[in-house]
Amino acid sequence: MLTREEIIQPQNLVAEKPALMNNVDMHYCPGCSHGVVHKLVAEVIAEMGLEEKTIGISPVGCAVFAYRYIDIDWQEAAHGRAPALATACKRLWPDRLVFTYQGDGDLACIGTAETIHALNRGENITIIFINNAIYGMTGGQMAPTTLLGMKTATCPYGRDPRLHGYPLKITEIAAQLEGTAYVTRQSVHSVAAIRKCKKAIRHAFENSMQGKGSNLVEVVSTCNSGWKMNPVKANEWMEEHMFDYYHVGDLKDTEVIR
Amino acid sequence: MAQEREVLLMKGNEAIAHAAIRCGCDGYFGYPITPQSEVLETLAELKPWETTGMVVVQAESEVASINMLYGGGGTGKRVMTSSSSPGVALMQEGIAYMAGAEVPGLIVNVQRGGPGLGTIQPSQSDYYQATRGGGNGDYHVIVLAPNSVQEMADFVDLGFELAFRYRNPAMILSDGVIGQMMEKVVLPPQKPRRTDEEIYAECPWASNGHGLKTRGPQVITSLELDPAVMEQRNLHLQAKYKQVEENEVRFESTGCEDAEYAIVAFGSASRIAQKAIETLRNNGTKVGLFRPITLWPFPKKAIHDLAQRVKGILVVEINAGMMVYDVENAAEHCVPIRQFGRLGGIVPDPDEIVEAMEQLKQVCCK
Ligand SMILES: Cc1ncc(C[n+]2csc(CCOP(=O)(O)OP(=O)(O)O)c2C)c(N)n1
Ligand code: SF4
Ligand SMILES: [Mg+2]
Numbered sequence: 001m002l003t004r005e006e007i008i009q010p011q012n013l014v015a016e017k018p019a020l021m022n023n024v025d026m027h028y029c030p031g032c033s034h035g036v037v038h039k040l041v042a043e044v045i046a047e048m049g050l051e052e053k054t055i056g057i058s059p060v061g062c063a064v065f066a067y068r069y070i071d072i073d074w075q076e077a078a079h080g081r082a083p084a085l086a087t088a089c090k091r092l093w094p095d096r097l098v099f100t101y102q103g104d105g106d107l108a109c110i111g112t113a114e115t116i117h118a119l120n121r122g123e124n125i126t127i128i129f130i131n132n133a134i135y136g137m138t139g140g141q142m143a144p145t146t147l148l149g150m151k152t153a154t155c156p157y158g159r160d161p162r163l164h165g166y167p168l169k170i171t172e173i174a175a176q177l178e179g180t181a182y183v184t185r186q187s188v189h190s191v192a193a194i195r196k197c198k199k200a201i202r203h204a205f206e207n208s209m210q211g212k213g214s215n216l217v218e219v220v221s222t223c224n225s226g227w228k229m230n231p232v233k234a235n236e237w238m239e240e241h242m243f244d245y246y247h248v249g250d251l252k253d254t255e256v257i258r
Numbered sequence: 259m260a261q262e263r264e265v266l267l268m269k270g271n272e273a274i275a276h277a278a279i280r281c282g283c284d285g286y287f288g289y290p291i292t293p294q295s296e297v298l299e300t301l302a303e304l305k306p307w308e309t310t311g312m313v314v315v316q317a318e319s320e321v322a323s324i325n326m327l328y329g330g331g332g333t334g335k336r337v338m339t340s341s342s343s344p345g346v347a348l349m350q351e352g353i354a355y356m357a358g359a360e361v362p363g364l365i366v367n368v369q370r371g372g373p374g375l376g377t378i379q380p381s382q383s384d385y386y387q388a389t390r391g392g393g394n395g396d397y398h399v400i401v402l403a404p405n406s407v408q409e410m411a412d413f414v415d416l417g418f419e420l421a422f423r424y425r426n427p428a429m430i431l432s433d434g435v436i437g438q439m440m441e442k443v444v445l446p447p448q449k450p451r452r453t454d455e456e457i458y459a460e461c462p463w464a465s466n467g468h469g470l471k472t473r474g475p476q477v478i479t480s481l482e483l484d485p486a487v488m489e490q491r492n493l494h495l496q497a498k499y500k501q502v503e504e505n506e507v508r509f510e511s512t513g514c515e516d517a518e519y520a521i522v523a524f525g526s527a528s529r530i531a532q533k534a535i536e537t538l539r540n541n542g543t544k545v546g547l548f549r550p551i552t553l554w555p556f557p558k559k560a561i562h563d564l565a566q567r568v569k570g571i572l573v574v575e576i577n578a579g580m581m582v583y584d585v586e587n588a589a590e591h592c593v594p595i596r597q598f599g600r601l602g603g604i605v606p607d608p609d610e611i612v613e614a615m616e617q618l619k620q621v622c623c624k
Contacts, residue, residue: 078352088313
């Protein structure tokens with residue numbers, strides 16, 4: 001039998017904690033997508049060597065404490081206003097990587113105006129958008145992205161379009177805006193999906209640094225607590241229901257079109 | 259140099275724009291609203307991004323512009339916005355966040371009458387909102403009240419200085435009279451925008467990525483879930499406000515030495531009161547003018563002392579009576595105090611002020 005010391009050797013390394021992830025307990029529920037996306041963001045920043053050139057803007061939502069987990073400079077925005085902060089940061093510091101990290105309530109409801117207008121102005125920023133179809137932080141209320149029929153604390157009989165309107169595909173709207181360079185919808189429910197998502201984040205960050213315009217990376221996510229499912233079931237439910245409505249893939253990439 | 263002392267004729271709003279460029283402002287973020295749209299229009303015309311490198315952005319709303327201020331100020335840059343009453347009402351969320359996270363920035367309110375959409379005519383009825391915090395939580399904004407186009411120009415740099423000294427939002431509380439009237443002004447000399455290195459040195463707290471590896475991350479936030487820690491943060495803010503109250507009170511006192519009566523007025527009301535005082539003095543009543551320049555911190559002690567020396571105080575303001583409560587509080591009710599104001603965008607006439615003073619005199623003689 002190999003000893004512990006014999007196993008823990010550089011040549012046996014399969015995965016490691018990203019250098020920019022802090023050694024603190026996370027408040028996210030086990031199985032939540034937020035943690036995985038944090039890890040990808042941390043890895044991409046380190047791989048691009050931009051630790052000392054990055055300003056992250058955290059939202060109001062479950063990711064409000066993103067600044068505790070990724071070891072970079074942060075600003076904590078008011079609910080929905082992250083793209084306005086990011087606009088100023090990038091305009092005033094054009095050589096910085098400026099990104100926001102926002103939930104669906106933050107981005108597609110209270111902050112719709114800030115989101116659409118920052119993207120439409122073509123601000124050279126990246127918006128990472130965690131769409132879990134619910135308000136996770138406040139205890140599982142209906143979000144603008146909640147699917148029809150889906151039950152939440154404020155639509156306990158299921159989302160009814162006559163009462164609540166329709167789930168908002170804000171990423172499709174973003175793709176129509178002249179100011180956006182790259183608009184994509186990803187997920188992190190499998191190893192293959194995680195790899196693709198990381199590539200998308202890297203592409204978006206590179207665009208931002210090269211001044212190509214605005215970038216939106218939606219990540220269709222689970223909120224197993226809000227959905228009242230275990231993590232495995234939540235992933236299955238997401239594949240079965242969310243992907244049907246929120247199609248995963250690139251919606252716009254000006255690089256490719258050219 | 260000679261050119262920089264040149265006397266120009268311009269509107270108060272235009273003076274704000276010119277002064278912003280000249281005092282090394284890094285960014286302006288605003289949304290059009292009467293009676294202050296000339297600030298953004300003048301900046302757009304002057305194109306400072308081609309000269310000093312100052313950024314000018316027309317935001318999608320006042321909610322966005324104040325949050326741009328929050329973001330830009332959090333990186334250590336000198337950033338400002340301007341608006342008028344309904345727009346400043348929308349900004350209260352962002353101002354509270356800036357106060358809570360201790361982010362400097364300059365807000366100009368060229369007031370108009372309310373409530374609601376109200377009128378585009380001048381008013382001073384945002385006095386409470388400006389001096390009491392205005393948004394949620396226990397906080398203060400440093401409030402400067404100009405009464406001339408010259409002070410509109412001068413208070414931009416002063417506002418930035420105070421905002422950075424105390425890491426707190428500062429406000430120029432003006433009104434449609436001062437914003438729209440044309441007067442002679444000597445603009446401040448052109449000073450360069452601070453270099454990145456100067457910003458790093460002046461604002462070690464700023465969140466802009468620089469020096470992360472040696473200093474650790476900087477986080478701009480107003481959030482704290484542990485009530486014990488949050489109380490400490492609040493106490494820290496209160497201690498800071500106390501310092502501001504001790505060090506930054508500004509006022510102007512004219513003809514108060516021999517005065518039997520005093521008029522207390524700020525901003526455009528003080529200009530009209532000055533006219534009324536000329537008439538009153540010609541008629542033989544010795545009246546002095548006391549003008550608070552900082553509305554917060556309020557010149558409590560100076561008004562307290564003034565109240566010991568005069569027979570009565572008339573507070574003139576273009577609202578239904580707001581500053582009068584601060585004056586009464588400072589004077590500790592030791593002399594009769596009356597308020598005179600007009601509402602709805604109507605500016606008081608000097609004769610009305612003379613009449614109000616005559617009434618106050620009768621009360622005092624009884
Ligand atoms: C102005 C304001 N309104 C409401 C709230 C309460 N609030 C906090 S988080 C949140 C919803 C967050 O949902 P989402 O953006 O989807 O993020 P998630 O927690 O799902 O990641 C709400 C309504 C607030 N903090 N501020
Ligand atoms: S409530 Fe939902 S979004 Fe929030 S941490 Fe838990 S699983 Fe994640
Ligand atoms: Mg959500």
